[in-house]
Amino acid sequence: MKARFSRRQLRRRIGEALSDPAVFGGVTVPDTIVDWLNRLALLKGVPLNYLVPDERMLPPESIRFFYLNPSWIDALVDGAMSIGRNLSVATAAGLPAVEHVAVAAALAAFRANAGRMRARKLGVATATVASNLVSGFLLRSSVVRDFPGLGVNAYSQGGDAGTPLTILRLEQLGSQSDTMICLVDGDAQRFDLHEAPEALHFGLDSFDPGTTPVTATKTVWTFAPGPPLDITGSVPLAGVSGCLRSAQPRSMMMTAFQQAINIATGNPITSAEMGFEMTLGVAQVSFVKRGPA
8 A cells, every 4th residue: 555645745855855065965066157167266347347447446447356255156156056045944945955065066077177267268278277366457548448468477486487377367357448357366476568479570679769879779688509509698789770771770681690600600590590689579567576675
């Protein structure tokens, strides 16, 4: 003879069976939810006035460095996930156990994949992210608007840069905004801000057309011929001004310039080595955290 249960008894027995979170085993969180939590943890969609409540905290042409408060981020994520929270007063219901497992799995998944969104956007492999400490900066400057390809490198050491830290978010806050946010995984002690790498060019170190004769300087590398080419040092190039045409000082006599480089380096350079000597990097500004005086 089959036992018969009332609806109340059946609900109670189901609740008791589901009250142990272990019965659910492993929970797989959909990628859409993980990405949504990642965007939130990286402050995407958070209004700027929540981050900078007073404009005087970030005036024009200024940069402010900060650490993300993990308790604040946890509260932010907790509030976002409350939309699916169990509000039942029935303690025997199985929903609290479901929520316990699902929330823990979601938090673990988004923390483990914090670097996935930027890596996916750049088309590179996702770097391992600890997410124990997130540091960064807010930059408000016309440079942000005028140089949309502005790049950033972050390091855990100030003097000797070492291995770069993983950048979690580097974004201009709006197509016409003059404000940029940068978040990195770890305690950044040094930030290098530079122009886009495609701004590499040929040029001199300095050029002053206001003098008579025009003055110019150039430092060249000394090297042992390769391959591979082995750089041994650098030396200021003598007679750069004499390599400029007198009638058109912005034009250079390349044969004379090549001979000056040959003398300075002690090697008859090839066209490839000439290009190597003439290549200049992009402009860069470094911000280094100093300890107490």
